[in-house]
Amino acid sequence: xxxxxxxxxxxxxxxxxxxxxxxxxxxxxxxxxxxxxxxxxxxxxxxxxxxxxxxxxxxxxxxxxxxxxxxxxxxxxxxxxxxxxxxxxxxxxxxxxxxxxxxxxxxxxxxxxxxxxxxxxxxxxxxxxxxxxxxxxxxxxxxxxxxxxxxxxxxxxxxxxxxxxxxxxxxxxxxxxxxxxxxxxxxxxxxxxxxxxxxxxxxxxxxxxxxxxxxxxxxxxxxxxxxxxxxxxxxxxxxxxxxxxxxxxxxxxxxxxxxxxxxxxxxxxxxxxxxxxxxxxxxxxxxxxxxxxxxxxxxxxxxxxxxxxxxxxxxxxxxxxxxxxxxxxxxxxxxxxxxxxxxxxxxxxxxxxxxxxxxxxxxxxxxxxxxxxxxxxxxxxxxxxxxxxxxxxxxxxxxx
Numbered sequence: 001x002x003x004x005x006x007x008x009x010x011x012x013x014x015x016x017x018x019x020x021x022x023x024x025x026x027x028x029x030x031x032x033x034x035x036x037x038x039x040x041x042x043x044x045x046x047x048x049x050x051x052x053x054x055x056x057x058x059x060x061x062x063x064x065x066x067x068x069x070x071x072x073x074x075x076x077x078x079x080x081x082x083x084x085x086x087x088x089x090x091x092x093x094x095x096x097x098x099x100x101x102x103x104x105x106x107x108x109x110x111x112x113x114x115x116x117x118x119x120x121x122x123x124x125x126x127x128x129x130x131x132x133x134x135x136x137x138x139x140x141x142x143x144x145x146x147x148x149x150x151x152x153x154x155x156x157x158x159x160x161x162x163x164x165x166x167x168x169x170x171x172x173x174x175x176x177x178x179x180x181x182x183x184x185x186x187x188x189x190x191x192x193x194x195x196x197x198x199x200x201x202x203x204x205x206x207x208x209x210x211x212x213x214x215x216x217x218x219x220x221x222x223x224x225x226x227x228x229x230x231x232x233x234x235x236x237x238x239x240x241x242x243x244x245x246x247x248x249x250x251x252x253x254x255x256x257x258x259x260x261x262x263x264x265x266x267x268x269x270x271x272x273x274x275x276x277x278x279x280x281x282x283x284x285x286x287x288x289x290x291x292x293x294x295x296x297x298x299x300x301x302x303x304x305x306x307x308x309x310x311x312x313x314x315x316x317x318x319x320x321x322x323x324x325x326x327x328x329x330x331x332x333x334x335x336x337x338x339x340x341x342x343x344x345x346x347x348x349x350x351x352x353x354x355x356x357x358x359x360x361x362x363x364x365x366x367x368x369x370x371x372x373x374x375x376x377x378x379x380x381x382x383x384x385x386x387x388x389x390x391x392x393x394x395x396x397x398x399x400x
Contacts, residue, residue, distance in 0.1 A: 047138045049131035051123035055110040058139055059087075060100030067168045067323070069101045070132070070144035072152030074174070074301075075235045078110050079103035081221045082149055086303040091311045098324055099145070104135055106151075108230030115229045122233040125151070125241040129158035136166060145318065149173040149303065150274070151238040158244065160260055169263040169321050171314060173302060176277035177244040177284060214305070246284045264290045265317045267310065269298030291317070295400055309400055 043058040057079060062068055073082035083103065086092060106128060108116045116122070123131065132155075136144065145168050146156035153175035160167040222231070247257040264285060268278040275294070282292040293313050295302050303310045318324045 045138075047135050049134040051127045051131045052107045052116075052120065054107055054131055054135065055105040055113075056135055056139070057103040057105075058100065059103070060096070062100050062139065062141055066099060067143045067145045068139075068141050069095075069099050070136075070141075070146050070156070071101065071103045072146070072148040072155050073103075073105060073109070074150030074152055075238050076218070076222050076226065076231060077149070078105050078226070080111065081218065081225070082152075082301075083147075083303065086307045086310060089307045089311060091308055095311070095314065095318065095324070099318075102135070102139060102141065102144070104132065106234050108227055109234055111225045113227045113230055115227055116233065122237050124237055125154055126158060128237070129155045129162065132156075132159045133163060133166070142166075143168050145169045145171070145321075147171045147173075147314075148175070149301070150175070151234070154238070154241060154244070157246075157260065160262055161244070161246070161258065164261045167262050169265070169317065170260065171265045171267065171317065172281075173267045173310075174272060174274035174278065174300065175266065175281050176274060177246060177281040178277065179243045180239045180241055244281075244284075246281075248284050249286055259284070259286045260289065261286075262289065263317070263321055265313065266290065266292045267295065267302055267313065268293075269295045269300065269302050269305065271297070271299045272302075273300065293400065313400075 041060055045056055045058070046053040047056050060068075071079060071083055073079055087096065087101065107120075107122065108114075136142075143166060146160065148154070148156040148171075150173070153172035154177070156167075156170060157172060157175060157177070160170055246259045249257045249259060266278050266282055266285075268275050272278075278292065282290060295306060295309055298306050298309075315324060
């Protein structure tokens with residue numbers, strides 16, 4: 001029997017193209033409605049830098065006078081496991097349609113990564129931050145809003161310190177501005193066989209007992225999709241980090257201070273092991289540019305555990321910077337009132353604080369050093385652009 005080879009090749013090519021496109025299409029679902037972004041909107045590349053190649057995923061097309069969301073993941077995660085829950089959430093569609101996104105993955109941390117050569121010296125946290133200008137240049141990005149978690153938050157903060165002209169704002173989740181402590185040093189010495197368990201313990205503490213499904217998902221991700229040798233090197237690099245060397249400006253005292261110059265939103269779950277580190281970071285940053293969001297009933301990864309809250313805070317934050325002006329916040333406030341999505345208004349979960357450090361400083365220097373803030377009730381909507389000038393003289397803490 002003769003076989004039509006031309007027809008067979010055509011059929012196989014169509015099947016291969018169909019399957020490939022399925023993997024590259026991002027789908028959003030809402031009440032049975034599906035919106036697909038064209039494959040032309042997604043570009044996955046390995047970008048060459050002075051410190052090795054970094055895997056980047058560019059979603060959307062950069063536009064003039066618009067920043068790009070630049071993400072960086074934590075140890076034990078990659079851009080998918082760290083941010084997919086957030087960016088695929090239905091409430092994120094407005095931000096996705098307005099701002100392109102560039103996901104950056106540390107060397108050897110992407111899915112299916114091969115073991116790095118033995119001759120390769122894994123970059124330090126400082127060096128990883130200095131690899132980002134090459135990424136921006138490669139994609140033609142002029143300014144970014146950074147979104148980082150854990151190690152990624154540290155890297156983006158370091159990048160903003162050294163390149164303030166390239167950063168419009170920062171959203172930092174679980175950031176630790178200090179050098180590695182004793183527990184970090186111990187963790188960095190364990191073998192790659194148990195690195196997945198150490199990573200889970202570092203990222204999730206309360207969830208070990210309360211959120212078994214979430215822990216199982218991320219333990220599976222770490223053991224099956226992450227290259228254990230590469231992961232060990234990334235963790236070792238993070239656990240040998242230097243302190244950020246930021247200092248809160250005090251009028252008339254520290255003239256040559258160094259701090260983040262852009263608007264900064266710090267986020268942490270109130271059950272996260274990173275709470276003290278994030279509060280410490282807040283106490284060291286410029287109070288006129290910094291807001292601390294502490295999320296109730298939330299653990300180590302707020303963007304995974306409670307993505308709707310993070311998205312809502314992100315919208316207010318971006319609006320406060322002068323973007324997303326066309327996005328209606330009425331729906332958000334209505335939902336906030338009814339379901340405690342961002343600022344709980346019912347019972348014990350209604351907490352909102354802002355520190356008035358400049359007012360309190362002369363009366364309680366010791367209190368500032370201990371907590372970095374005092375408390376005054378404010379609504380979450382004060383993060384929106386209409387009230388951003390009102391809070392410009394304060395470093396805010398908002399609990400939801």
